[in-house]
Amino acid sequence: MPEEFYNAAKNFSADVVYCEKFFETDSEATTVTIRNLHGSDIVSEPLFETGNLSERIHKILNLKFSVETVLKFVRRDFLFENEIFFSHIKPSEDGIWTYGLIFFAKKFLRVPNVVYIRRLSDNSVMRTERTPTQEINFGINSVVAGVKSLDNFMNKLEFFRQNIPYRYAMLEHFVHLAFGDLFEFSTRLAPSSIYETVKQAQGKNFGEHDVLISFLLADLIEQQKNFVQLKNK
Numbered sequence: 001m002p003e004e005f006y007n008a009a010k011n012f013s014a015d016v017v018y019c020e021k022f023f024e025t026d027s028e029a030t031t032v033t034i035r036n037l038h039g040s041d042i043v044s045e046p047l048f049e050t051g052n053l054s055e056r057i058h059k060i061l062n063l064k065f066s067v068e069t070v071l072k073f074v075r076r077d078f079l080f081e082n083e084i085f086f087s088h089i090k091p092s093e094d095g096i097w098t099y100g101l102i103f104f105a106k107k108f109l110r111v112p113n114v115v116y117i118r119r120l121s122d123n124s125v126m127r128t129e130r131t132p133t134q135e136i137n138f139g140i141n142s143v144v145a146g147v148k149s150l151d152n153f154m155n156k157l158e159f160f161r162q163n164i165p166y167r168y169a170m171l172e173h174f175v176h177l178a179f180g181d182l183f184e185f186s187t188r189l190a191p192s193s194i195y196e197t198v199k200q201a202q203g204k205n206f207g208e209h210d211v212l213i214s215f216l217l218a219d220l221i222e223q224q225k226n227f228v229q230l231k232n233k
Helices: 002-012 053-061 076-081 093-104 132-155 158-162 164-186 191-205 207-231
Strands: 016-019 021-025 032-036 072-074 108-111 117-119
Touching: 002 016, 002 072, 002 108, 053 093, 053 164, 072 076, 072 093, 093 132, 093 164, 132 158, 132 164, 132 191, 158 164
Parallel strands: 016 108, 021 117
Antiparallel strands: 016 072, 021 032
C-alpha cells in the first residue's frame, strides 16, 4: 500500500492521496469483501477533488468522504505547514483530522486503488460494551473537545471567518454525528438520569451555565426520541 500511494503522490504532486475503497474482513478473516462509503460516487482513475472549498464542505455534509485515516497518504510537510495533528479526542479524532485535510489541501487526489484490509474487532474502542451512562459520557467528551478542535481548524481560514453559515454547518454536522450514537442509549435512561450524568461528569467544564447545558442536553435527547416515535407511526 505505501508504494502505490507514494507513487500516486509523487506523480501528481499531491498533498493528500485518498483511497475510496478498501477490503473488509471479520475478526477471523473468514470472509473478505470490497467496501466503499460513497455509493456510486467513486473514481475509476486518479482524479483531483475540486478546489472549491464550499463544494468540498457540501460533500462532507452529504457524507461523501470517509474518515478512516488509513485510507489516506499525506505529505508530511503539508501536515506541519498547516498544523494538522491528531487531537486527544476519542472517538472523533480521525474525523476532525480528515476535515483538516479537506479544508487545507490544494491537491487532494482521489484514487481507485483497493489496497487496505480492515479487520473488524470486537475489542475496538467503538465496539466496547458500556452502560448507557458510560456511553453518554464517552460521547459527550468527544463533542466537547471535538467542537473546540474543529472550530480552531476553521478559524485559521479566511473562508470560514467570512462565511459563518458554512462554519456553523460544519459544527452542527459534527455534533449531529457525535450525538447520533447517543440516542440509542438514551432510550434506556430517563431525562433526569441523563441530566444528572452530564452535570456530574461534565459540569465543571462549562462554567456558570453547566446546569443549563445539562438540562438542554437531556431535553434534546428526549425530543429526539419523540421525533423518532412520531416518524415510525
